[in-house]
Amino acid sequence: MKKLTAIAAILCAFTFSACNADAAKTAKPAEPTTEDQKTLYALGIFMSQQVDVFALTPEELVMVQKGLADGVTHAKPVVDPEAYKPKLQAFAQGRMEAASKKSAEAGTAYVEKAAKETGANKTASGMVITHTKEGTGAQPKASDQVKVHYEGRLIDGKVFDSSIARGEPATFPLNGVIPCWTEGVQTMKVGGKAKFVCPASLAYGPNGSPPTIPPQSTLVFDVELLDIVKAAP
Secondary structure, X not given: OOOHHHHHHHHHXXXXXXXXXXXXXXXXXXXXXXXXXXXXXXHHHHHHHHOHHHOOOHHHHHHHHHHHHHHHOOOOOOOOHHHHHHHHHHHHHHHHHHHHHHHHHHHHHHHHHHHOOOOEEEOOOOOEEEEEEOOOOOOOOOOOEEEEEEEEEEOOOOEEEEHHHHOOOEEEEHHHOOHHXXXXXXXXXXXXXXXXXXXXXXXXXXXXXXOOEOOOOOEEEEEEEEEEEEOOO
């Protein structure tokens, strides 16, 4: 967490349509219809992804809405906001640590379950590789540049990236990606397909990759090795 102002700005994303606490409990905001409304709605969605780790309850969200409404209307604050800056920092840090711990525990359980599936191989590094289609072509080295199709998911099934959906393969040096990919793709041959289950330590670690990948996330990739574009000298 960097600065209090950043936290406040992000939390405000939830409250573009805030009016008061009682109304927030009973009134459902209208669906966006105009382009301006849709733009503001999209902004709210993007910014909400940044604070997903806070796991705000509906009751907590109502308090955030009330604080924003009182600030915007210049109503007298019911508490001294300056006095609560340190507490807000601690609150944010605590939520992030709790979410990271929960994510790490869920990831560990997911990896262990995946390692027991038919055809799965858990490597010494801790990742799980399942070859779903054996290739017949060349096998890349870490220094090679490869062309692949892939789909990346969180363990809840949410897709965060997909070259398949874009309809365009990705090309990159194999030693320039996350360790899970560097290790996993080297076990494949051109024309092959595999599933990688990557623990956070071999992916994006304790920081994640905001806004799509939370801290301590175990990731799942379906990978097809299309070609070795540039072999190592």
